Amino acid sequence: MPKRRDILAIVLIVLPWTLLITVWHQSAIAPLLAIQKDEGAEGKRETGGQDSKEYCASDKDIVEVVRTEYVYTRPPPWSDVLPTIHIITPTYTRPVQKAELTRIANTFLHVPNLHWILIEDSQRRTPLVTSLLRETGLNYTHLNVETPKSFKIRGDTRDPKIPRGTMQRNLALRWLRETFKNNSSQPGIVYFADDDNSYSLELFEEMRSTRKVSVWPVAFVGGLRYESPKVNAAGKVYGWKAVFDPHRPFAIDMAGFAINLKLILSKPQAYFKLRGVKGGYQESSLLRELVTLSDLEPKAANCTKILVWHTRTEKPILVNEGKKGFTDPNMEI
């Protein structure tokens, strides 16, 4: 019948075209790189790396180009089940301040349920920090307390100098105790993060499971490549791998431990000692009020990985500014 013949004719005409289009499509896609969905969590990236396809170009120098679909919400949406990480960062005005805060904010923007407590060493909260915090979109609390000049590093020689940032960290502890007084059931972790260190994202997930106080190695402290807690076969901390005074009660850097908020709230008298603290003993002055060595929880694969580096920023060379200053002083740097 004519109708059936027409249909057959149409099919025979369309079929080769669909085949052609399919083949062309396949050959266009094949040389493109494998698209791999990244689920955002740091832990997932390990398996992601194994799944990635290798793209071998004629140039022998190229090994691998991995394309990952990324979620661009920053910061990540708040979760009701993750404990909040309260990051305490003292800061002070100096040329590289904005650079440091910018950089560290870019790190924090990847961490879910992060609450940044930034405390300025100043009489008043500065416009620079105020607008920086607002623009990041992070969940934050902005505090300030000025260290009296007599306490500052190059101050009165009679009074032993207090380490930088002490009053600011203590203010943050006080703020936490006042804010969470009645709500001690809200899970949280407290971490002291200085604005010039480098942190891997994995570190924040390691500290989230802290029950009392967790510890891990820190690079570039104590005049070593790294300092680390000593962990025995039972997974307990029994000492400190350090050259500078390894017999300190806690021979650990500020960046090498995190404290469960519950513990902070349950011991309201525990603060960093202000005066009469020997160099390197600041961390001990707080931790001895909170835990004993056997309470410590080793993280970072039983303290075998470096997840934080005590980097320092070199002072920038401003010699060309001269006496009168060359650049526009109104330009915020």
Add this chain to the structure above:
Amino acid sequence: EELYRLQGQIRQLEKMKQPEKQPPKSSLPTIFVITPTYVRLVQKAELTRLSQTFLHVPQLHWIVVEDSLHKTPLVSNFLMKSGLTYTHLHVPTAKERKLQEGDPSWLKPRGVEQRNEGLRWLREDRRTQPGEDSHQGVVYFADDDNTYSLQLFEEVVRFHTGWRPSRPFPMDMAGFAVSLKLVLVNPDACFDGEAPMGFLESSLLKGLVTIDELEPKADNCTKVREAARVHNV
């Protein structure tokens, strides 16, 4: 155990997350960032925090070029875990150009061969890509010890320096970006390792543009979009 419960919940949440849809890829040019890197104590720390900034930038393609004879496991593993789109290259600096023990860091220009290798790969790679779209993009040179604000990648940076203003393009390495098209259209433009100190950036740029053609960004250069040369010890 509580830990596993929490981890499981995290995974479940990640799956439930509604991702903010990126705009279709064709409307966003790719930013090719060329970063020379070399082995030293703080290398991993620097690369880590740099990558954390880059992860926020859509359509960024990181070209990391090691100053070495072979790819190092540190950088290879790092890049694999970084979550970024990247190309991993390597080329050793010529002996005469290498800084000797005790040389001040400004004595010899660093990263010349590595940046040129990045440019070479880019030209080579783009030649084999089909379509006009593949020639869209911006090339930026980012050293691994600097800090970058996220706004920077939407704009080109300031134009100001006090040292030898008679240089053709007086600016720091981190202070300019070039369109990919220009790089492809001028295949011989590259960094001249023999250029006198401070003229390294100019040696590339004079092969690409004249001073009038530079587009000031960052609100006509009234805002600093990044802090250059934040050296880390």
